Each structure stands twice: as C-alpha cells, then as structure tokens.
Amino acid sequence: xxxxxxxxxxxxxxVLAGGQGSRLRPYTDDxxxxxxxxxxxxxxxxxxxxxxxAEEGVTDVVVSCGHLADVLQQWxxxxxxxxNVTTVVETEPLGRGGGLKYxxxxxxxxxxxxxxxxxxxxxxxxLREMADFHTERDAVAT
Numbered sequence: 001x002x003x004x005x006x007x008x009x010x011x012x013x014x015v016l017a018g019g020q021g022s023r024l025r026p027y028t029d030d031x032x033x034x035x036x037x038x039x040x041x042x043x044x045x046x047x048x049x050x051x052x053x054a055e056e057g058v059t060d061v062v063v064s065c066g067h068l069a070d071v072l073q074q075w076x077x078x079x080x081x082x083x084n085v086t087t088v089v090e091t092e093p094l095g096r097g098g099g100l101k102y103x104x105x106x107x108x109x110x111x112x113x114x115x116x117x118x119x120x121x122x123x124x125x126x127l128r129e130m131a132d133f134h135t136e137r138d139a140v141a142t
Contacts, residue, residue, distance in 0.1 A: 005128075008131070009057055010113040012059070012060040013062075013114055013116065013117065014063075014064065014100055014103040014116045014117075015049060015062070015119045016118050017072060017119030017120075018032075018065055018069075018119075019033055019066065030071070031071050032071060032072050032119070033045065034046035034049070034120060035068075036120075038122060045119065046072065050083055051082055052123070052124060053115070053117075053127075054083045056126070056128055057128065058083055059084060060083060060084045060086075061086070062088060062104070062106045063119065064088050064100075064103035065087055065090070066093060069087070086106055088102060088103055088106050100116055
C-alpha cells in the first residue's frame with residue numbers, strides 16, 4: 001500500500017550541535033554535547049539521532065558544529081551512518097536562528113522542506129505524523 005503523504009514529507013534535516021555544553025560538564029570537557037554517550041548503549045546522542053532521522057525517511061543531514069567541532073567531525077567521518085551527512089562549522093556562535101539559516105543553506109535542496117533538531121536531545125516521536133500535521137494545516141512552520 002502506497003503512503004499518499006510520503007511525497008510531501010521532508011527528506012532532509014539540520015542538527016544544531018554548536019553549544020558549549022556547560023550544563024553537562026564534566027562530560028563535555030573533551031567532547032561536544034552530541035558526542036555524550038547514552039549510558040548502556042555505547043553510542044553518542046548524535047548516533048541515535050541520525051538513526052531516528054533515517055527511520056523517519058530522512059536521507060540528508062547537515063550538522064552545524066561549534067564547540068569542539070573537530071571531535072564531532074572525526075566521529076561522523078569514521079562512523080557507518082544511515083544518512084548522508086554534511087558538517088558546517090560556526091566559527092563564531094550564531095545562535096539558534098542564525099545557526100539554522102547557516103546550516104540550511106548547505107542542504108542539498110534548501111528551498112524544500114526540512115526538519116530541525118537540537119543535537120543534544122534523544123527522542124523517538126514520529127516525524128512523519130508531525131509532517132502530516134504540518135501539511136494538513138498548510139502551516140509555515142510546525
């Protein structure tokens with residue numbers, strides 16, 4: 001059975017991963033927040049996020065790095081990832097809005113819909129349902 005909403009759902013995403021991680025110290029003394037491992041999994045937060053995004057139909061992700069960007073970039077370069085990942089580095093903090101704008105410009109299709117998430121959260125809600133909700137209401141943003 002074909003999903004009638006599949007074509008309207010985003011297949012690209014931005015992950016904001018540039019924060020200092022001050023509330024997670026000492027875990028972030030030598031790594032950015034997305035590289036903090038979830039206890040018992042052996043996988044950093046960003047790894048879980050990329051799997052979740054792939055499971056929700058995302059194929060391309062831009063990760064916007066800042067604090068300790070080289071650590072995150074090295075992991076992304078060496079990991080077997082389920083999505084295509086491009087990294088961009090904020091040479092100075094751009095804030096949430098500036099970071100989104102900067103990273104989105106590097107998406108394969110910046111003119112098409114995309115998801116955005118912070119790089120320090122671990123969640124499993126349905127992006128498909130959120131996208132369908134967004135489309136049904138003809139919303140500018142959800």
